[in-house]
Amino acid sequence: MIRISLDVMGGDFGPEVVIPGAAIAQERHPEVTFILYGIESECRPILDKYPKLKERSVFHDCEIAVGMDEKPSQALRxxxxxxxxxRAIEAVKADEADVAVSAGNTGALMAMAKFCLRTMANVERPAIAGIWPTSRGESIVLDIGATIGADAQQLLDFALMGGAMARALFELKRPTVGLLNVGVEEVKGLEEVKEAARLLRDADLDTIRYAGFVEGDDIGKGTVDVVVTEGFTGNIALKAAEGTARQIAELLRGALSRTWMSRLGYLLAKSAFNVLREKMDPRKVNGGVFLGLNGIVIKSHGGTDAEGFAAAVDVGYNMVRNNLTEKIEKDLKIYHSKHPVAPAGTDVA
Known part of the structure; x- marks a missing residue:
């Protein structure tokens, strides 16, 4: 039995997407029960349309919904x-739910999750990990927006957490990890990135295999299982990739409808184009995972549809089923027991 709490009011469309998405997810995972948090007058009419979901869920009326444009500090107050x-996050803290899923304001969700759940021991800053479609399948990229700027130790912690997620999601014994950089040569890049590379090489970990620096085009190639960077760069890479995918789709659509010959060509190759559409569909990989907290929180795209929200619920389900939190805690504990970090201001000989 896996218990999932949902912020029903989150996202651009709130209960109109979240409730149908939960119903889709429940069809895939009949053993799941949902705890729904929302404004009753807006949620009940939609929930009544899904009797199976209603029967397998508990609804809690809430006073307010966090706006998509609210600043994190304002949302917290x-x-x-x-x-x-x-309240969806708090259910995880109270052990009433195993994972919380929200399509709401990313900054507010991270602020509330960090304030409510707190970070794990040895984790200074949490990260958001995204599942990225590649030529080889899928890989994990973090951080994609939680931490702007990161020092070498934080990047190493991201590598440990991303590796634990890869083992949980992809069932890999020792996933490969690369540091995103402006080149693969060791002399290139910011000092923080070069120092993180040294730490990873010296660590010689059994849980991950450090594969060196990777460049931006390596993300789509699937060169490594986990790509590590700080949140500013990671978020730009994510948005650039999403925009490029939409641009290619629009250009392809225009080219295929230009002449009767191109339309005929589309009909002849329709099955191939359907495979391409499936591969590029952002709904299939929806769901960023907040890593480094004492509990699992999943961030869905705010503008997703019901199928996309169900995909985010799937991610949360898999993270719980594969004991993500326990894997991260164990990996961090093993590393930091062997490589204790000196307190700030300490002169280490």
Whole structure:
């Protein structure tokens, strides 16, 4: 039995997407039960349309919904303890739910999750990990927006957490990890990245295999299982990839409808184009995982549809089923027991 709490009011469309998405996810995972948090007057009419979901869920009325444009500090002041977002996260803290899923405001969700759940021991900053479609299948990229700027030790912690997620999601014994850089040569890049590379080489970990620096085009190639960077660069890479995918789709659509010959060519190759569409569909890989917290929180795209939200629920389900939190805690504990970090200001000989 896996218990999933949902911020029903989160996202651009709130209950109109979240509730149907939960119904789709429940068809895939009949053993799941849902705890729904939302404004009752807006949620009940939609929930009544899904009797199977209603029977297998508990609904809690909340006072407010966090706006998509609210600043994290404003959302915390206004929504702590009373918003659907906060209460969905709080259910994880209270061990009433195993994972929380929200399509709401990313900054507010991270602020509330960090404030409510706190970071794990030895983790200074959490990260958001995204599942990235590649030529070889899928890989994990982190951080894609939680931490702007990161020092070498934080990048190493991201590598450990990303490796644990790869083992949980892809069932890999020792996933490969690369540091995103402006070149693969060891002399290139920021000092923090070069120092993180040294730490990873010296660590000689049994849980991950450090594969060196990777460049931007290596993400799509699937050169490594886990790509590590800080949140500013990672978020730009994510948005650039999403924009490029949409641009290619639009250009392809225009080219295929230009003449009767191109339309005929599309009909002849329709099955191949359907495979391409499936591969490029962002809904299939929806769901960023907040790593480094004492509990699992999944961030869905705010503008997703019901199928996409169900995909985010799938990610949360898999993270719980494969004991993500326990894997991260174990990996961090093993590394930091062997490589204790000196307190700030300490002069280490």
């Amino acid at each position: 206004r929504g702590r303890y009373v918003s659907s977002m906060w």
